[in-house]
Amino acid sequence: EICRLESTFEEVLARHDYPAPVRELLGQTMAGVALMAAMLKLEGSLILQVQGDGPVSLLMAESNERGEIRAIARYDEEADLAAASWTALTGQGQLLLTIDPHDGQRYQGVVPLEGDTLAAALSNYFLQSEQLPTQFWLFSEGEAAAGLMLQVLPGHDDDSDDEDIWARSVNLANTLRSSDMLDLPAEEVLYRLYHEEEVELFPARALCFKCSCTRERSASALRTIEPDELREIAAEQGGYEHHGLYAHIIHKKS
Numbered sequence: 001e002i003c004r005l006e007s008t009f010e011e012v013l014a015r016h017d018y019p020a021p022v023r024e025l026l027g028q029t030m031a032g033v034a035l036m037a038a039m040l041k042l043e044g045s046l047i048l049q050v051q052g053d054g055p056v057s058l059l060m061a062e063s064n065e066r067g068e069i070r071a072i073a074r075y076d077e078e079a080d081l082a083a084a085s086w087t088a089l090t091g092q093g094q095l096l097l098t099i100d101p102h103d104g105q106r107y108q109g110v111v112p113l114e115g116d117t118l119a120a121a122l123s124n125y126f127l128q129s130e131q132l133p134t135q136f137w138l139f140s141e142g143e144a145a146a147g148l149m150l151q152v153l154p155g156h157d158d159d160s161d162d163e164d165i166w167a168r169s170v171n172l173a174n175t176l177r178s179s180d181m182l183d184l185p186a187e188e189v190l191y192r193l194y195h196e197e198e199v200e201l202f203p204a205r206a207l208c209f210k211c212s213c214t215r216e217r218s219a220s221a222l223r224t225i226e227p228d229e230l231r232e233i234a235a236e237q238g239g240y241e242h243h244g245l246y247a248h249i250i251h252k253k254s
Contacts (some may be wrong), residue, residue: 001035002186004146005069011209012071013143019083022056022087026073027140029061031147033071034207035136036097036122037063039151045103050121052113053130054091055079059118068210086117097122097129101241119147126151135170139178146181146188148173169194 009027018026029048037046043065044149046119048057058074075081093113100106109129115121119136134151150169172193180189190199222230 001038001146001149002027002189003034004030004144004181004186004205005030006144007032008069008207008209009140010067010143010146014229016072018050019081020099021073021084022075024140025056025059025086025089025118026061026071027145028147029059029190030069030139031138031140031145032122032136032174033061033063034067034069035138035149037065037067037146040099042099042101042104042106044099047096047100049098050090050093050113050118051096052090052093054087054089054093055081055084056089057091059090063207067205067254069207070209070211078187091177097125099243108239110218111236129199134152137173137181138174139180139181148181194225200212205245225235 007026009030010189012026012030013023029050033046033048036048040046045062045064047060047062051057055076056073057076060067060073061071063069075091090113094109095112096110096247098106098108109125111123111125111128114124117138119138122138123135124132126132132151132154134149135146139146150166150173152166176189176193180192184192186204187201192202
């Protein structure tokens with residue numbers, strides 16, 4: 001799977017004044033969830049969350065079968081985020097991947113947050129949870145983000161016709177530069193990488209920004225937060241009179 005986000009990423013950034021390091025990580029998170037959601041064979045949402053104890057404590061992106069994406073980040077506004085690495089920004093924590101179908105049971109996989117990049121952390125998730133060889137290349141700069149995902153299809157990991165194809169495909173993708181992914185059409189990127197291979201290009205799917213928040217979903221999310229933390233948030237944001245939903249949830253949990 002290969003994707004590039006421009007207007008979709010711009011829509012997310014227009015709603016929050018994120019500093020550059022957070023914007024970069026959020027763009028990578030959006031590209032990652034878009035790549036994985038493209039594999040879904042059901043109607044519903046795929047939600048990617050990175051939760052850590054670093055200055056960037058939350059990265060969340062969600063995509064569905066219609067290519068609608070939303071994303072948000074939570075970070076310490078007083079921390080110095082400049083020139084910090086992925087591990088310094090996110091710290092120790094968890095990577096969560098949730099499949100939320102319209103019909104059927106919700107599934108969530110959780111693994112420790114490991115790796116020097118988000119791409120490495122996602123690859124580690126598939127290694128631990130799905131046992132499928134999977135590699136990600138994620139890029140974000142300015143108001144554009146892009147990504148490439150390679151994965152061995154189930155049942156093809158013992159393909160004896162070309163034993164070197166996985167290693168060869170990964171090594172070629174390792175030559176990718178940010179400018180390649182952010183500036184060139186997907187067809188040209190794939191041709192540059194795999195012009196010596198037999199490649200079938202499937203029709204592209206449009207991606208767009210759409211927020212799926214409702215009062216009911218917001219209430220459901222708030223119920224997962226401890227009452228004391230909700231009180232702190234309400235106080236920081238101006239008090240209960242401006243956050244009736246917060247006050248309602250605090251009262252109900254207490």
